Amino acid sequence: MNAVHQGILSVLGICIAIPAHAAGITVYKEGEKYLKMGGRIQMQYHQSDPDNGDDTDELFLRRFRPYIEGSIHKDWKGKFQFDFGKAEGSNEVAVKDAYMEYMGFDAAKILLGNVKTAFSREFLTSSKKQQLVERTFVGDHNYGAPDRSLGLHLKGSNKENLTWGATFAQANIDPDAKKLDFDTPVNRNDDFNEGWVTAARVDFHPFGILKMSQGDFRGDTRATIGVAAFRWSNDDDNNTYTLGGVSTSASKADVDEVTGFEISGALRAAGASVDAEYNKISADTVDGNFTGGIYENGSTDLENWAIEGGYMIVPAKFELVAGYQSQDADNYGTEWIRTSFGANWYLHKHDIKMQATYRQNSDVNGVKGDDEDEVFVQAQYVF
Secondary structure, three states: OOOHHHHHHHHHHHHOOOOOOOEEEEEOOOOOOOEEEEEEEEEEEEEEEEEEOEEEEEEEEEEEEEEEEEOOOOOEEEEEEEEEOOOOOEEEOOOEEEEEEEEOOOOOEEEEEEEEOOOHHHHHHOOHHHHOOOOHHHOOOOOOOEOOOOEEEEEEEEOOOOOEEEEEEEEEEEEEEOOOOOOHHHHHHOOEEEEEEEEEEEEOOOOOOOOOOOOOOOOOOOEEEEEEEEEEEEOOOOOOOOEEEEEEOOOOOOOOEEEEEEEEEEEOOEEEEEEEEEEEEEEEEEEOOOOOOOOEEEEEEEEEEEEEEEEEEEEOOEEEEEEEEEOOOOOOOOEEEEEEEEEEEEEEEEEOOOOOOEEEEEOOOHHOOOOOEEEEEEEEEEE
């Protein structure tokens, strides 16, 4: 048997010896060196029935995200993840996580690259660990929660009851006046506003650290309360819809600055779970007189809040869920309300699950009487 064959058998032996788990599959490990692969597949059916429009439905891959993670030096690792699912335009492949991480400090980890901004507990909770098929307003990057950003990220804990995070990075905004849509600069469109974001958060866990994952599989009592804030400022490099300080579009508005505040909490006990969050996002447009979408006279206070929860009818297997969320903006005629009901069937916790959510929208985009019913059905496999 030659050296090549011996090496192949050695790697295969390591693969057999190391079990698979939700955080990926380790395909190679030798001392400090390792290589791990994993991913998620979410096949979703979505049906929409608006009062003022035609019914639509589609079956698509909501997320198709493979990733590779590895290390060749002590205290260092790297990870990159792509999404072949819901890409758009010329971005046939969207880059998600892409970072290097230093883990040599006990109290903190340092990440450089494209990472989730330290704001919104619901956004920081992975899409694969959500109870409702789609996130609510408070965790949606289309409505004020900063997306992944490119730069310096810090996170840490005291290992007992306190966790924290911070971000100093570049972030973009899609200047759609109906939304406050943050996007990573890694997957940019030509008209995205460019700028810099700073964010910080702290979470207190009185009964031990509660991870950012929805649903109660253990039955133990866990709780958390968190606060966070961020500020985004336009660097004036790419204001494509403003000329001489005046907006050139009725539907697009270049954003000048954004500030946000969050208070959030969660509780797990006896198979029941509750998550609640309130965000207030204040934004100004470059044109101080722009009115349209969410903006009135060049500014808006976007207020989002949501509460969602579930109960395991069959412990760790079958769960009934419900949610209520609200959004208000300066230029809305009334609040946009969403009410959701659904059920989740966990074949192997969040690794393999089937989800169904019915969502009723009242006064979409703040327009009185503009209602819409939606149905989401999703199958998920994570490895």
